Amino acid sequence: MPALDRPATALIADDEEPMRDQLRARLATVWPELVIVAEAAHGVDAVALAGRHKPDIAFLDIRMPGMGGIEAARHLYDRCHIVFATAYDRYALDAFEQGAIDYLLKPVTADRLATTCERLRRRLAQTPQDIGTQLARLNALLQGDAPRRNYLRWIQAQVGGGLRMVNTREVLFFQSDDKYTRVQTATAELLIRKTLKELADELDPDEFWRIHRSTLVRVDAIAQVTRDLRGRQMLKVRNYPQELEVSRNHAHLFHQM
Amino acid sequence: MKERLSVRFEVPDFLGSAPFPPMMLQTLIENAIKHGLEPKIAGGAIVVRGYVVGSTLHVDVCDNGVGIDLHAGDGIGLANIRERLALLYGADAELVIETPPGGGACASIRIPYKMMEES
Numbered sequence: 001m002p003a004l005d006r007p008a009t010a011l012i013a014d015d016e017e018p019m020r021d022q023l024r025a026r027l028a029t030v031w032p033e034l035v036i037v038a039e040a041a042h043g044v045d046a047v048a049l050a051g052r053h054k055p056d057i058a059f060l061d062i063r064m065p066g067m068g069g070i071e072a073a074r075h076l077y078d079r080c081h082i083v084f085a086t087a088y089d090r091y092a093l094d095a096f097e098q099g100a101i102d103y104l105l106k107p108v109t110a111d112r113l114a115t116t117c118e119r120l121r122r123r124l125a126q127t128p129q130d131i132g133t134q135l136a137r138l139n140a141l142l143q144g145d146a147p148r149r150n151y152l153r154w155i156q157a158q159v160g161g162g163l164r165m166v167n168t169r170e171v172l173f174f175q176s177d178d179k180y181t182r183v184q185t186a187t188a189e190l191l192i193r194k195t196l197k198e199l200a201d202e203l204d205p206d207e208f209w210r211i212h213r214s215t216l217v218r219v220d221a222i223a224q225v226t227r228d229l230r231g232r233q234m235l236k237v238r239n240y241p242q243e244l245e246v247s248r249n250h251a252h253l254f255h256q257m
Numbered sequence: 258m259k260e261r262l263s264v265r266f267e268v269p270d271f272l273g274s275a276p277f278p279p280m281m282l283q284t285l286i287e288n289a290i291k292h293g294l295e296p297k298i299a300g301g302a303i304v305v306r307g308y309v310v311g312s313t314l315h316v317d318v319c320d321n322g323v324g325i326d327l328h329a330g331d332g333i334g335l336a337n338i339r340e341r342l343a344l345l346y347g348a349d350a351e352l353v354i355e356t357p358p359g360g361g362a363c364a365s366i367r368i369p370y371k372m373m374e375e376s
């Protein structure tokens with residue numbers, strides 16, 4: 001991008017109209033020559049409008065419906081300078097500090113905006129930096145608090161015409177019946193077609209333990225394990241009368257201290 | 258978000274004074290906005306319905322959003338409601354979550370309802 005002999009142009013993307021208005025107003029004060037060529041309410045629009053208007057700068061809100069700011073930036077960073085606007089707290093902001101990525105904390109103060117604009121003015125003479133790697137890392141940081149989030153958290157059971165959604169926190173245990181798997185909660189018993197094997201693969205292994213070929217029990221729901229007269233380990237579930245047998249193969253889970 | 262959201266209440270007058278635990282409705286509406294409607298570009302609608310079936314008061318919060326991500330945690334919100342319902346009503350109350358065939362999500366709180374409480 002050669003040094004500009006025309007006023008710089010910018011796009012503003014934020015799903016909240018008052019936020020766009022505020023940023024536009026503040027920009028008009030700290031950088032009166034800057035021309036706002038387009039405004040978008042989500043990432044898809046931002047990318048399309050940036051294609052049409054070719055702004056020098058894109059102010060992108062991180063959290064927008066459909067396509068967020070980071071995803072939009074991945075489409076745009078080789079064509080314009082990116083500044084993120086975010087309402088994330090201090091902790092998450094550390095993620096931004098590490099890279100060449102510029103950001104504004106919402107609500108945007110005039111002081112902070114002036115600093116950012118000053119930096120942008122200097123950068124406008126240069127080609128936008130390649131921030132692809134930083135964006136990917138930032139995305140991963142903001143997305144995932146943990147790998148745990150990919151475990152199955154909701155069980156779907158057909159009830160009447162609709163689908164009943166049972167959160168795994170409600171489930172006391174799963175037990176395989178002939179054709180179905182029984183889902184037992186404190187208040188309801190539901191049947192689903194997913195097999196115990198499938199459930200065991202998809203559920204968080206720290207949340208549910210296999211105690212028998214036909215039983216998966218929620219660890220938090222276990223009240224106690226005792227031995228019956230025949231020496232079998234029997235598991236008692238909190239708030240539920242039925243005891244569950246622990247098979248010999250899984251007895252190691254409950255070895256005495 | 259405001260311009261993409263519509264909220265409608267369908268609660269008959271006689272239920273206007275029915276006792277209902279505080280803050281539960283808030284949580285359900287927040288959930289509907291945050292998980293159901295905010296991710297949806299077109300926005301959407303929330304309908305809050307109150308009605309009585311037999312001796313049970315149903316309060317439903319339904320949205321026409323993106324539905325429920327099977328891998329997204331329940332958060333503290335719903336777990337909290339469930340816990341409080343159990344404390345207040347034991348086994349007589351429940352929180353039921355459903356996804357209707359047309360899409361979106363419905364959360365329904367069901368608590369015991371006594372008619373003519375004051376008289």
